[in-house]
Amino acid sequence: MAGQKVTISVIKADIGSIAGHHKVHPDTILAASRVLAEAKRKGVIKSFYVTHVGDDLQLIMTHFKGVDSPEIHELAWNAFKEATKVAKELGLYAAGQDLLSDAFSGNVRGMGPGVAEMEFVERPAEPVIVFMADKTEPGAFNLPLYKIFADPFNTAGLVIDPRMHDGFVFEVLDVYEGRMVKLNTPEELYDLLALIGTPGRYVIKRVYRKSDGEIGAVVSSERLNLIAGKYVGKDDPVMIVRAQSGFPAVGEILEAFSFPHLVAGWMRGSHHGPLMPVGLKDAKCTRFDGPPRVVALGFQIKNGELIGPADLFDDVAFDETRRLAQQVAEYLRRHGPFMPHRLGPEEMEYTTLPKVLEKLKDRFVKADLGYQPKLKRSEELTGPEHE
Ligand SMILES: [Mg+2]
Numbered sequence: 001m002a003g004q005k006v007t008i009s010v011i012k013a014d015i016g017s018i019a020g021h022h023k024v025h026p027d028t029i030l031a032a033s034r035v036l037a038e039a040k041r042k043g044v045i046k047s048f049y050v051t052h053v054g055d056d057l058q059l060i061m062t063h064f065k066g067v068d069s070p071e072i073h074e075l076a077w078n079a080f081k082e083a084t085k086v087a088k089e090l091g092l093y094a095a096g097q098d099l100l101s102d103a104f105s106g107n108v109r110g111m112g113p114g115v116a117e118m119e120f121v122e123r124p125a126e127p128v129i130v131f132m133a134d135k136t137e138p139g140a141f142n143l144p145l146y147k148i149f150a151d152p153f154n155t156a157g158l159v160i161d162p163r164m165h166d167g168f169v170f171e172v173l174d175v176y177e178g179r180m181v182k183l184n185t186p187e188e189l190y191d192l193l194a195l196i197g198t199p200g201r202y203v204i205k206r207v208y209r210k211s212d213g214e215i216g217a218v219v220s221s222e223r224l225n226l227i228a229g230k231y232v233g234k235d236d237p238v239m240i241v242r243a244q245s246g247f248p249a250v251g252e253i254l255e256a257f258s259f260p261h262l263v264a265g266w267m268r269g270s271h272h273g274p275l276m277p278v279g280l281k282d283a284k285c286t287r288f289d290g291p292p293r294v295v296a297l298g299f300q301i302k303n304g305e306l307i308g309p310a311d312l313f314d315d316v317a318f319d320e321t322r323r324l325a326q327q328v329a330e331y332l333r334r335h336g337p338f339m340p341h342r343l344g345p346e347e348m349e350y351t352t353l354p355k356v357l358e359k360l361k362d363r364f365v366k367a368d369l370g371y372q373p374k375l376k377r378s379e380e381l382t383g384p385e386h387e
Contacts, residue, residue, distance in 0.1 A: 005119050006046070006304045007069070009061045010130055010238045011076040012220070013113040016087030016095035017055035021135075023284040024052035025092055028083040032057060035079040044075060046304040053283040053295045054134030055094075056236045057083055060297075062304050067117040073108045080113065097233055098224065110227055114138075114220035116238045118206075123245055126301040129253055129312065131239040133275065135285055135292040136265035138175075138221045138237040139199025140275055144256035145170075145217060146196060148241065148248050149207050150185040155252040158186075163246035164209070168216060171206040172196060175223050184210060200264060200347055209246065216248075217241045225269075225350035234269040243298075250298060254312055257294060260325035262332075266290040270343050270351050273332060276325035279314025291329040 018025050029050050036048040036059065045063040052058055059076050063069070080099060087095035100112035109115050120126075133140055147154035149168040157164045167185045172195050174180070183192045195202040207217040219239045224232050243250045260274035266288060273291040283295050297309035335341035342348070 003121055004064065004304075005066070006122050006301060007063050007066055007072075007117060007119040008128060008130075008240055008301065008306075009063065009067070009069075009072055009076070009115070009117040010058065010132075010220070010240055011061070011073070011108060011113050011115050012056050012058045012132065012236065012238050013080045013098040014055050014094065014233055014236065015057055015080050015084045015098060016090075016092035018092060020093050021055045021285060021289050023054060024057050025087065025090060027090065028057060028086050028092070031086045032059060032079040032083045035075065035082050036061065039075050044071060047306045049297075049299075049306055049309060050079075051132075051280065051297070053132040053280075054236070054285045054293065056132065056134055058130075058132050058238065060130055060299075060306065062301060062306050064304060066119050068107060068109075070106045073106070073115075074104055076113065077104045077108050077111070094233070100224070100228055100232065109222060112222075112224065112227070112232075114222045114235060114238055116218045116220040116240050118215050118218045118240055118242075120215055120242070122301055122303070125245070127243040127250060128299050128301060129241045129243060129250065130297045130299065130309075131241065131294055132236075132283075132297075133238070133263075133292065133294040134236050134283070135234055135269075135273070135290045136237070136263040136275060137200065137223065137235045137269075138203045138219055139196070139201075140263040140265070140292070140294075141219050141237060141239050142196040142199045142202070142204050143261050145204045145207060145219070145239075146192070147256035148253050149216065150189060150192070154255055155248045157248055157252060161246070163211070164248070166209075166211045169208040169210050169213075170196075170204055171208070173203045173205045173221050174201060175203055175221060175226060176201050180205070214246070215242070229350075231269060231351045234265045236265075250312070254296060257296070257313070258318065258321050260321055260328060262328070263292050264343055264347060265292045268351060270348060270353075271332070271341055272343065273341075274325040274328040276322055276329075277313040277318050278322070279311045281314065287329065288333060291325060 033050045049060040084096040098112040152158045257277045266273040296312040299308035332341045
C-alpha cells in the first residue's frame with residue numbers, strides 16, 4: 001500500500017429535486033448509493049459517500065484508477081441515470097436536468113455533471129475537505145482559494161510554516177477560450193488577481209505546492225451554459241482541498257469562508273448574492289431560491305478509505321457570517337431586477353432575457369446622441385474592438 005496513489009473523485013449533478021430547486025429527494029440518494037455500493041463490492045471503488053447540497057446530488061468516491069478514469073466516470077453516470085429514473089417516477093422538478101446527453105461516451109466532463117478529482121500518495125494522516133456549493137458557479141471558489149493559498153492575513157502558515165513558505169502555484173482556466181495559465185505566488189500575486197477577479201471567465205482549476213509540485217486543491221470547472229450554449233441551470237461547483245502538514249490547516253481553509261463574498265447564481269442563475277457557509281441540515285435553498293450556500297465535509301483518507309465526514313460549517317463560529325450573509329441578501333434583494341443584483345449583460349446572454357429583448361428590437365428608432373460612440377468589448381479582458 002505504501003507509495004500507492006489514491007484518487008478522490010467528487011462528481012455531482014442536479015438530476016431533479018423536491019419543490020422546485022429546493023433539495024434532493026432521499027430516494028434518489030438511495031438509488032445512487034445502491035449503484036456505488038455494488039461498485040464497491042466489485043472492487044471498482046474503495047469507498048464512497050453520497051450526499052446532497054440543495055438540489056445537487058453529490059458522489060464522493062475514493063479508488064485507485066486515477067483521474068479521468070472512464071470506469072469511474074461511467075459509474076457516476078450510471079448512478080445519476082438510476083437516480084434520474086427515480087426522480088422521473090416521483091415527478092421531481094427538472095428530473096435529469098444536468099444530464100445533457102443521452103449516451104455516455106467515456107468521460108462525464110462536458111456532459112453536464114461537475115467533476116473535481118485529485119490523485120496523490122497518502123500521507124500518514126491525510127485530511128481533505130470537500131466543498132460543495134449550490135446556486136453559484138465554479139469561479140465562486142476563486143476568492144477563498146486566493147485567501148487560503150496566497151493571503152497571509154488568512155493563512156498564518158504561509159509566513160510561519162517553512163513547508164509552505166515558498167508559496168503555491170495556481171492553475172487558472174479561461175473557460176471562454178479553453179486556455180490555461182500557471183501563476184506563481186507570492187511573486188505573481190497581482191497578475192493572478194488581474195485574472196481571477198473576473199470569476200465568470202477565469203476559474204482557478206488547481207493549486208500546487210511550489211516546493212515539490214504536490215497538489216493541494218482542485219475545483220470542478222464545468223460551466224453548463226457554455227456547454228449547452230443556453231441557460232440550463234447553474235454549475236454549482238465542488239472543490240477538494242488537502243489540509244495540514246505542509247498545506248494550510250483545516251481552520252485556515254475554513255477561515256476563507258468567514259466572509260460571505262458575492263457570487264453569481266441565486267435565482268435563475270441570474271443574480272449576485274452572498275455565499276453562505278452552512279451545515280448539511282441547512283443545505284437547502286429557499287429565499288429567492290437561495291441565498292447561495294456552501295457545505296464543507298471533512299474526511300481522513302486511510303488506505304484509500306474515506307473516514308468521516310465531519311460537517312465543518314455546522315458550528316456556531318459561523319453564525320455571524322450567516323447573519324451578515326442574510327443582511328447582504330436583504331440589501332441586494334431590494335434592488336429587484338436592477339444590476340448589480342441582477343448579473344451584467346454578458347452573463348445574461350445565457351439566460352432567457354435575450355428573448356425578451358429581441359421583441360423590442362424593431363421598436364428602437366435612431367436618436368441623436370450628439371457624438372459618435374466608439375465601442376470596445378469592455379466586458380472582457382481580451383476580445384476584438386469593433387465600431
Ligand atoms: Mg443546484
